Amino acid sequence: MDDPNGEVIKLEHIGASLRTINWRDVERLRNWKNSNMRFFFHQDYITDRGQLEWFHGYYNRTDDFVFIVMYRRRAIGCMGFRLKGCIDIYNVILGDKRFGGMGIMSEALQLMIKYILEQYYRINISAKVLLSNSKAIAWYTANGFSKHSYVNQGHVKGYVLMEQSKEV
Numbered sequence: 678m679d680d681p682n683g684e685v686i687k688l689e690h691i692g693a694s695l696r697t698i699n700w701r702d703v704e705r706l707r708n709w710k711n712s713n714m715r716f717f718f719h720q721d722y723i724t725d726r727g728q729l730e731w732f733h734g735y736y737n738r739t740d741d742f743v744f745i746v747m748y749r750r751r752a753i754g755c756m757g758f759r760l761k762g763c764i765d766i767y768n769v770i771l772g773d774k775r776f777g778g779m780g781i782m783s784e785a786l787q788l789m790i791k792y793i794l795e796q797y798y799r800i801n802i803s804a805k806v807l808l809s810n811s812k813a814i815a816w817y818t819a820n821g822f823s824k825h826s827y828v829n830q831g832h833v834k835g836y837v838l839m840e841q842s843k844e845v
């Protein structure tokens with residue numbers, strides 16, 4: 678079992694490449710998520726069991742895609758998107774910090790956006806970024822996103838909704 682519909686999606690580029698996750702990635706994703714939880718809405722520690730439950734749910738959804746970012750045959754991070762009327766980019770993590778600031782995650786994001794626009798013609802692409810995450814806001818901005826609106830609702834932390842300009 679690999680991903681929704683049993684189809685493995687591979688996006689190749691000279692530097693970064695992307696492939697959809699499979700069950701062998703579950704523990705790696707859990708570790709990356711737990712080490713970066715302060716950057717995300719969900720900030721509770723993810724247990725083995727919780728992660729397996731998430732993966733089973735993910736596997737049965739056909740509108741949710743999580744990719745491993747590969748660089749020189751090494752898994753260095755992840756990113757995903759889900760269809761929620763528009764496209765919500767999520768789960769963006771540079772897992773192996775040794776590969777930070779090299780433009781690999783940017784290249785992977787551009788590759789994923791190109792794929793999204795090929796699959797869902799002219800659909801809006803957005804990402805919700807916590808207001809405290811200034812690095813990610815700058816990173817999305819450098820990658821063609823602009824701030825669309827600020828949301829501050831109840832117990833949920835304030836975030837900025839960023840939208841992509843569609844030209845890749």
Ligand SMILES: CC(C)(COP(=O)(O)OP(=O)(O)OC[C@H]1O[C@@H](n2cnc3c(N)ncnc32)[C@H](O)[C@@H]1OP(=O)(O)O)[C@@H](O)C(=O)NCCC(=O)NCCS
Nearest residue numbers: 713716769770771776777778779780781782783806813816
């Ligand atoms: C956001 C995140 C994925 C960015 O990862 P990164 O490795 O810094 O990403 P990139 O290398 O693509 O970022 C571009 C940086 O590389 C530099 N760079 C070097 N070569 C580059 C190239 N060929 N192309 C683009 N940028 C290049 C840029 O100058 C930029 O540097 P700067 O941050 O000093 O401005 C990473 O910081 C992360 O995992 N953060 C924690 C999780 C998180 O916040 N996720 C988002 C939640 S909404």
